[in-house]
Amino acid sequence: MNVTKKYLKLMPFLLSIGVIIFITTDRIRFHFEHKKKPISIKDKEESHFHKHDEEAIDHKSPEAQKRMGIYHYNEGNKFLKQNRIEEAIENYKMALHHNKYSEETYINLSTAYLNKKKFKLSLKALNTLEKINPKHPLLHYNYSCYYSLLGDIPKGIQSLKRAISYGFKNHQTLKADTDIDNLRQSPKFKELQDLLLARK
DSSP states (O other): HHHHHHHHHHHHHHHHHHHHHHHHHHHHHHHTTTTTOOOOHHHHHHHHOOOOSOOOOOSSSHHHHHHHEEEEEEEEHHHTTOHHHHHHHHHHHHHHHHHHTTHHHHHHHHHHHHHTTTTTHHHHHHHHHHHHHOOOHHHHHHHHHHHHTTTOOOOOOOHHHHHHHTOOOOOOHHHHOOOGGGGGSSHHHHHHHHHHHTTO
């Protein structure tokens, strides 16, 4: 009889312990069952880059590819203006993944690489564009920036001359762009500047 009374007194305590154990094990089980799936690189890229809109997109259709290319090009430009160069580069690369013939994307990608002093990658982007459109004026202007930053004045002047001959018109850029500071040391730079002013 005394033993039974003793157990009855312990019963609330034992029930409390049982409830605590039940809740704890239930939470642990829930945690493992609903543990977040690791994100693969592919998933990460898609979640970061492909939030164009909520509608379903057939990613293989030419129209969708074009839209996604434009989207990433614009995102790259936004980041480039904000001086968030790495993010700009990633978006330009994605734009080219969707449209490998986007001339303006190659121009801006090469500019972004120049900003990061990644000269080989900048040159690679320009060389690729040259195969697509060898007479693009900004192609040759960016070549002039590339050679200027490397200190190759003759090649820089030659590229700038080519850019102007193919239609480069931006006198303000020619006046203010620090990438071509080295070219300003050459007397031929003033001649090219005057030539550009005369065409205005």
